[in-house]
Amino acid sequence: MSKPTLAQRPTVAGSRLLSVGGVRGENLVPNDDIVGPINSSDEWIRQRTGIRSRARANGDTTVKDLAVGAAQDVLAKASLTGSDIGAVLVSTVTHFEQTPSLAAMVADAIGATPAAAYDISAACAGYCYGIAQADAMVRSGAAEHVLVIGVEKMSDFIDPTDRSISFLLGDGAGAAVVGPSDTPGIAPTVWGSDGGQAGAIYQTHSWLDYRRAELGEPVPTDTPELAEEVSQITSPTLRQQGPTVFKWVISSMPEIARRAVAAAGLELSDIDVFIPHQANMRITDQLLKLIDFREDVVVGRDIADTGNTSAASVPLATERLLREGQAHSGDIALQIGFGAGLVYAAQVVILP
Amino acid sequence: MANSNEEILAGLAEIVNEETGLATDAVQADKSFTDDLDIDSLSMMTIVTLAEEKFEVRIPDEEVKNLTTVGDAVAFIAQAQA
Numbered sequence A: 001m002s003k004p005t006l007a008q009r010p011t012v013a014g015s016r017l018l019s020v021g022g023v024r025g026e027n028l029v030p031n032d033d034i035v036g037p038i039n040s041s042d043e044w045i046r047q048r049t050g051i052r053s054r055a056r057a058n059g060d061t062t063v064k065d066l067a068v069g070a071a072q073d074v075l076a077k078a079s080l081t082g083s084d085i086g087a088v089l090v091s092t093v094t095h096f097e098q099t100p101s102l103a104a105m106v107a108d109a110i111g112a113t114p115a116a117a118y119d120i121s122a123a124c125a126g127y128c129y130g131i132a133q134a135d136a137m138v139r140s141g142a143a144e145h146v147l148v149i150g151v152e153k154m155s156d157f158i159d160p161t162d163r164s165i166s167f168l169l170g171d172g173a174g175a176a177v178v179g180p181s182d183t184p185g186i187a188p189t190v191w192g193s194d195g196g197q198a199g200a201i202y203q204t205h206s207w208l209d210y211r212r213a214e215l216g217e218p219v220p221t222d223t224p225e226l227a228e229e230v231s232q233i234t235s236p237t238l239r240q241q242g243p244t245v246f247k248w249v250i251s252s253m254p255e256i257a258r259r260a261v262a263a264a265g266l267e268l269s270d271i272d273v274f275i276p277h278q279a280n281m282r283i284t285d286q287l288l289k290l291i292d293f294r295e296d297v298v299v300g301r302d303i304a305d306t307g308n309t310s311a312a313s314v315p316l317a318t319e320r321l322l323r324e325g326q327a328h329s330g331d332i333a334l335q336i337g338f339g340a341g342l343v344y345a346a347q348v349v350i351l352p
Numbered sequence B: 001m002a003n004s005n006e007e008i009l010a011g012l013a014e015i016v017n018e019e020t021g022l023a024t025d026a027v028q029a030d031k032s033f034t035d036d037l038d039i040d041s042l043s044m045m046t047i048v049t050l051a052e053e054k055f056e057v058r059i060p061d062e063e064v065k066n067l068t069t070v071g072d073a074v075a076f077i078a079q080a081q082a
Ligand SMILES: CC(C)(COP(=O)(O)OP(=O)(O)OC[C@H]1O[C@@H](n2cnc3c(N)ncnc32)[C@H](O)[C@@H]1OP(=O)(O)O)[C@@H](O)C(=O)NCCC(=O)NCCS
Pocket: A038, A039, A040, A041, A044, A048, A049, A124, A163, A164, A165, A167, A168, A201, A240, A241, A242, A243, A244, A245, A246, A279, A280, A283, A308, A338, A339, A340, B040, B041, B042
């Protein structure tokens, strides 16, 4: 007797962004307020990074509050409610619980239960990773509407005395709703990783080492510096090799951007809006020099006041361009995220 | 493909000109990138990246701080090509 045939869901023709939005930390903290402990200056930070201030949330604002705020914004903009959402994807590196996921809590808070919900760990590329997954979920019929959120409360993770990365970072949540579409609205994602460069942006030591040190257990360490760090039972924090990251981005990301445009079946001259991860204004300027966009391409430059909000930076920059009228619904945008991993993802989207 | 030192210097001068707007003839072997040409560390990383592509060599990040003068960079690239 022959085996029965499985049913598979019929696929949906297209997907698109139905809305993009977000919220920023309540306070715009100027350079002068953070330069003391790192022996830096407003001038140095502006000249090297283009940052004037970074958004930082109040002490009692949680990463969940930020995520829910962004979710409510994009649901309202798409004229949907939580119950319309079939899956919630949250990208974050600042949800300090191994489990349960932030996504499940956010889904519940917005009335999306029993939507599928899980977190993504792809740092500054996390939102673009999420859009790639949401596109695949919608077109495969796995969910009709997918909520993608990139959220960070970096102020909970940074070390104010660190000169390598902390001064760049801000707090915020950006989000999008992805849903079905008669016309294509999300082109193929060009994405990847290079774990060989995991040391370029890294956590000083693991939570397990922290726990062992706290319990007085021996901590296996690779280096004297790490042993010193762990012996003081300082909680883990972020560091980066800034020049290495800068070089990686400008030497590798132009090609990824060009491939994403080619994957969309377009020419660079078709791109109306360029929305790079808001890592450093100098990186954005260099990418513009190295990629042959149209002269009048509109560029996301939210970093100047918001700082680098990691997973939230691409949707927040998009939200701002739309809100300020620099970009418009129907524009063709290239978005690209890159960061710790190292990981990256780029895709062309039609703005909602 | 190996370039002569003159070719490397001329190529570097073009890259520096692209990045900073400095006239190509200001880029001489004895000039210090930081002190004479006023190139900061991020511009230096850009110049290094573009030089790697142009001359088909690898310049490790740790090496960059040893490239004080334009002549140091020319010598490093020439040796890396050899
Ligand atoms: C972090 C970053 C701004 C550092 O700038 P940089 O010019 O590369 O800094 P360097 O480490 O080469 O140091 C250059 C000089 O600046 C000084 N410096 C470094 N950090 C400093 C700071 N925060 N404030 C003041 N001075 C600083 C150094 O002491 C050094 O001084 P010296 O020349 O007198 O020795 C830069 O590397 C960067 O933004 N890289 C991209 C990384 C990124 O965007 N990551 C985001 C995650 S995706």
